[in-house]
Structure formats: structure tokens, C-alpha cells
Amino acid sequence: MSSTRQGARTGRVSRALAADRLGVPAVLSFVLAGVAPLTVAAGVIPTAYATTGLTAIPAAFLVVAVILGVFSAGFMAMARNVTNAGAFYAMIARGLGRPAGVAAALVALLSYSFLQVGLYGALGPAAAAEAAAHLNVHAAWWAWALGGWALVTVLGLARVEITGRVLGVLLSAEVCVIVAESVLGLAHPAGGHLSFATLSPAALGSAGLSTFGVLAVVAVLGFVGFEQAPVLGEEARHPRRTIPAATYTALGMIAVVYAGASWAMAAHTGTSHVAAAAAAQGPGLLFGLSGNAALAQIAPVLFVTSLFAAALSFHNCVWRYAFALGRENVLPAALGRTGGNNIPKTASLAQSATALVVIGGCALTHQNPMARLFFWGGTTGGLGIIILLAATSLAVIAFFARDPRGENTWRRLAAPAIAGFVLTGIAVLAVQHYAILLGVPPANPASWVLPGCYGVVAAAGLGWGLVLKARRPQVYATIGLGPHAITAQPATPAETQ
Amino acid sequence: MTLPVGGRRMPSPQLGGTGSLADDLYLLAHHERTGRPVLSPRAAGLGLAGALLGELVLADAIAICRSEVVTGASQADDALTAAVLGQVTGEDRTRPVGEWLAFLARTAPGGVAGRLEAAGYLIAVPARPWRPQRWVPVSADCAFAPVTRVKAALNPSRPADAQAVALAGLAEACGLGARLAAWLPPGSRPRMEAAAGRLDAGLREVITATHAAVGAALLAHRI
Numbered sequence: 082m083s084s085t086r087q088g089a090r091t092g093r094v095s096r097a098l099a100a101d102r103l104g105v106p107a108v109l110s111f112v113l114a115g116v117a118p119l120t121v122a123a124g125v126i127p128t129a130y131a132t133t134g135l136t137a138i139p140a141a142f143l144v145v146a147v148i149l150g151v152f153s154a155g156f157m158a159m160a161r162n163v164t165n166a167g168a169f170y171a172m173i174a175r176g177l178g179r180p181a182g183v184a185a186a187l188v189a190l191l192s193y194s195f196l197q198v199g200l201y202g203a204l205g206p207a208a209a210a211e212a213a214a215h216l217n218v219h220a221a222w223w224a225w226a227l228g229g230w231a232l233v234t235v236l237g238l239a240r241v242e243i244t245g246r247v248l249g250v251l252l253s254a255e256v257c258v259i260v261a262e263s264v265l266g267l268a269h270p271a272g273g274h275l276s277f278a279t280l281s282p283a284a285l286g287s288a289g290l291s292t293f294g295v296l297a298v299v300a301v302l303g304f305v306g307f308e309q310a311p312v313l314g315e316e317a318r319h320p321r322r323t324i325p326a327a328t329y330t331a332l333g334m335i336a337v338v339y340a341g342a343s344w345a346m347a348a349h350t351g352t353s354h355v356a357a358a359a360a361a362q363g364p365g366l367l368f369g370l371s372g373n374a375a376l377a378q379i380a381p382v383l384f385v386t387s388l389f390a391a392a393l394s395f396h397n398c399v400w401r402y403a404f405a406l407g408r409e410n411v412l413p414a415a416l417g418r419t420g421g422n423n424i425p426k427t428a429s430l431a432q433s434a435t436a437l438v439v440i441g442g443c444a445l446t447h448q449n450p451m452a453r454l455f456f457w458g459g460t461t462g463g464l465g466i467i468i469l470l471a472a473t474s475l476a477v478i479a480f481f482a483r484d485p486r487g488e489n490t491w492r493r494l495a496a497p498a499i500a501g502f503v504l505t506g507i508a509v510l511a512v513q514h515y516a517i518l519l520g521v522p523p524a525n526p527a528s529w530v531l532p533g534c535y536g537v538v539a540a541a542g543l544g545w546g547l548v549l550k551a552r553r554p555q556v557y558a559t560i561g562l563g564p565h566a567i568t569a570q571p572a573t574p575a576e577t578q
Numbered sequence: 579m580t581l582p583v584g585g586r587r588m589p590s591p592q593l594g595g596t597g598s599l600a601d602d603l604y605l606l607a608h609h610e611r612t613g614r615p616v617l618s619p620r621a622a623g624l625g626l627a628g629a630l631l632g633e634l635v636l637a638d639a640i641a642i643c644r645s646e647v648v649t650g651a652s653q654a655d656d657a658l659t660a661a662v663l664g665q666v667t668g669e670d671r672t673r674p675v676g677e678w679l680a681f682l683a684r685t686a687p688g689g690v691a692g693r694l695e696a697a698g699y700l701i702a703v704p705a706r707p708w709r710p711q712r713w714v715p716v717s718a719d720c721a722f723a724p725v726t727r728v729k730a731a732l733n734p735s736r737p738a739d740a741q742a743v744a745l746a747g748l749a750e751a752c753g754l755g756a757r758l759a760a761w762l763p764p765g766s767r768p769r770m771e772a773a774a775g776r777l778d779a780g781l782r783e784v785i786t787a788t789h790a791a792v793g794a795a796l797l798a799h800r801i
Contacts, residue, residue, distance in 0.1 A: 097681050404796065568783075
């Protein structure tokens, strides 16, 4: 054997691979493509105003953006040092141990599943309203929700993802609508006086710390997706610059758009009236800010497409998690296999089946789709994300405590410590006051069943991780490696010549 | 029987194939009649890149040393693999198998299709404004024949041929497992997944790297 020698094509591979790498705009587009801003601006924010009765939602977006920015410092430092980056469970496995990684993987699956299934609770009513208004077709919300579910299922199996270009056009249109409605709404504040009260961080604790915890869970919903940038770490042209730049830009853009929209709703309606107005108008609270007839026509249609795009995006997110865990054999290997055209059919169908059961259950029990399926599903998913963020912060500290790997004190210790402390506090406060988040009396079982789900799956994950350690050490050794698990598995003796 | 094209007789396809690993994988990855790809372009590219590296490993033209590609003692068998070998030797340093897969994946499908066309197995259909150039099999039977070679490789009662086993392993690695399972006896899928474990280290490493690269591309939304 001989090693390669100097040649005329020095660096050709590097140049070719670099040309295929992604820059900041591409990574930023990837992150924002799954954000679906109208889903949050017209769906989550009005429902949050109506359900919680709390008005400091604009301040919550700004404060949570800062918290996530601090979190991102340690998160991205660790992402540079692990494979299967972008998956919380991979980082938690490396930092806190593989059993904790399995627990985190199941929590992540549950969180993203809540987020995906919850979207049908808004898609159904929104599509039903548009169909009734423009097509004179009158059908129940669940019929439209099932129609959306069927389309997501078919597109998920066919791997016809909504192309980046279409998503980009939708994203741009949604942002334009939100900005237009917000600016025009702020131009006509209630009582002729523009109030900044809802933007003040002081308002977050106006009704006690419970307010902060509840509002933070709502705000985190708006930022879900920002954590995906490190997924493209191996594909980025200059990972140390590209990934942080895209992440912080996305956080800033999301914070400004959502804080602005929620502020405009409160300022235009009046801080003391916004909750009642949101309860009465729902998404119309945003659509009616400008008083512009054209916007009022376009915005609801974009709301439906936004919800559909978000449902498909989270569907893909859930099966990707299941696929990675199947490749590691932590979950059944069938989830890690692909069919024709590289479609992970089993993982995709498993997610679709889950959604079908939940939609059917809500329909049969006559639940309010927006308040229950959409908002409860979404906020419970958001709680799961906060738990994962807090655990990841601890994992970052533990990981770099063993080997600093050249990272500075801010990235490997101070930032994750601050973020971990705040995020843990938010999670505890939110769970303690979950009834406020759900808009139910404290004795309502949902206030402990929904957050309790995470305790159950985390315990199951911990237990399964310990079982794997004892009975399948080869699988245990590859937890967190995702698709690279196969390269770490030991070989069997050769039998062929 | 040969077909005259522009006064020059083209070779005829044979059921035994060209004897090249990448050629067989290409035929598996496309419909035997229409030539339509059954894999995503990225997965097909990674699979064929792995197959070209596999050909060079089988020819002892390269070896895998600590997960990196190094040159071996022999030369490549044909122009396409000689070009790949030239790229390996032309680099100023050794590179991991994964990097070579990503690099070769860009051009492997076109290169292998061209080699099959020259061997008489494919015929090029010119590009149209609404679609790129594509290749259609000359003989559906010959295009389907690699399936029988995979089947033979998975038969535990027959002596295993390294190239056939490598073909089975690469087919599973780039996502052809489900398609092939439809034509293979029950229980073939697990044997296909375990095929790479029966090979020596170099081929095994190429196959596992291909499997990991396809999975990583899927998770990174590049497929």
C-alpha cells in the first residue's frame, strides 16, 4: 500500500465539496422554512391571549429570544463536536449518558408529535371557514382536518416535499401580511395612544412568576425550528460561521415578527380588551388589524396554507427522529429502513397513524379543536422542547467539563449554565401552573396528565436505555450516532474470498 | 446479435452483465424497462460512488486504511475506474471514505451510465426542454439480471462471491432493499442487511460508509 502523492489536482476534492456546501442564506432558509409564521401569529398568539388571559406575550417573545440566544452559544459549540448534530438526544447522550439520551429521544418524539398533531386542530376549522365563505361548502372541522391529514400522509409517503422555493414564497407572503397588519394596526392604537406596556419585561411577572413560566411556553412555540440549523453543520461551507449566523439571524427575525404582531394586537384592541377580543375573533384578531379588505381576504387563505406547510414540516421532523432511532436500533429497525425513492414508509406511516387516532378522538369526544387540540397540543409540545433545551444545557456543561476542546468559558460553561437555570425554572413554573396555560380550573386532570406524559416517557426511555446496556451492548454503544451508528458497529468474521 | 449505429456495431447486452459492480447497481437502481430511477438522485449517486470504490477495492487498486482511501498495488480495470483512481492519487492527502463518496456521487451516475451505454446495455435518450437526458435499457431481461446475482449472493447454500455479496450490501445501503425484497425469497431482507458483515474489511467499510452517508443525507434534507 502507498499513500497518495502530490499531483496536479491538489485540493480538487475540497473545491468540489465546498461548491456543494451551503451558505448562510441557504441554512437560514432551511430554518425559516419550517417556521410557518402565520400559524403562530394568527393561531397561537390570539389563542394564547384568549386562553390564558395574559397580555405580556410580546415581552415573552423578546425575553425568550434572548434566552435562546444564550442557549445557542453552548448548543452550537457542542454541535461542532458531535455527530448527528441538531438532534437533542444525541447531545444529551454524549453529555449526560446514553440512558438519558434514550429518555430525551422519546421526549423529543412526543414533543414534535404533539406539535404536529395539534396543527390539525387549527387547520380543520380554518379550512372549514374558508370553504364555507368562498365555496359554500359546509363540513365539520374534523372532515377538513382529516382531508389535511390525508394529504400530509400521501405527500409524506411520496416524498413530494413542498419545494424550498414554494415554501420560500409562502414564507415571504406570510411575513409581508403579518408586517402589514402589524404596522397598520399600530398606526391606529386603541384610544389614540400607543402603549408599550406589553413589551416591557416587567410585565412578565405582573401576576407572579407563574405568568413568566406560562408565557415562556407560549413564546417557545414561535421559535421551534431554530434548533435545526446544526442539522446542516456537515453541509455548511464554514460551519463555525454559517451555523451561528443563521441561528442568531433566525432568532432575531422570529422575535421581531412575533413580538411586533402580538404587540399590535394588544395595542390596537387595547390591553384590557385583547383577551376578550381574541376569544371572540380568533385568527381574525390579526386579520382585522389593518382594516384593509384585500389583506382580510388574502390572510385567511395564507393561514390555511401556513398550517398545512407546518403540518407537513413537523410530519417530516417526527419521522426523521424515528428514522434516526431506527437506524440505531433503539427503536424497531423497521423505522430506519427506506422503501422506493428512499421513502421511510414505516416511520412516516407510524406518525400518520398517531395523528389519525388523536384527530378521531377529539372529533368523537366533541373537543374544541382550536382551544384543545391546537393550543393544548402546541403548548404541551412547547413544554417538551423547553425540557429538552434545559437538559441539553446541562449536557453541554458535562460534555465540556470532561474536555474543553478549545471552547471558551462562555460557550462551554457560563452560557449553558445561565440558559439551563432559566429554562429549568421556566419548565418548573409552567408545570406548577399548567392549568393557567390550558385555561382550565386547577383541578382539571389535563393540567397534570399532559405534562405528566413527559415524565412517563422519560422514565420509560431511561429504563429502556438500561435494558439496552445490559442486553444489547452493541446497540447501546451507538446511541446518539444516528445514521453513523452502522459505522461504529463491530464486524463479523469474513466468510468470502 | 449486434446493432449497427452509424456504421459501427455496438456490443450486445448479456444476461451475465458487464462484470462491474457499479454497472449492476445502476441497473438495479433503475426500472428495467423505462430506465426511470427508483432512488433519489443523491442516494443513487452515493450508492454508485460506493460501487466504484468497491470495484477499485476488489481490483486491489485502492485499500481502506483507518477509514481513509489509500492507493493499492494494482491498476484499475477500465477507463472509468482509472479516472477515479487518478483522482485519488492526485490528491495531496488521504481522505476519509465518506468524503470520496460525497465527491464521486456528483458524477458517478453519469459516468456509469456512459460505461453501460458503451457496453450496449443502455441507449441514451436526448434531453428535452422539460427533462434532462436519460438512459433506457436495451434489454429488460439483461437490466433485471442483477437481481438474480443478488439472489445468488444471499443463498446460504451456495459459495458466496465477494462482488455479488458487495452488490447486495450496497443495494441495501442506498435504499434498494425494499424493492429487491419483492423479488427475493422471504427472509432475504435481513440477509441483505447482514451481507456487508461477510466481506473483508475494505469492502465492508465502503458499504457501511455508503449506508451512513445515505442516512445522513436523508436527515440533512439533502435527499
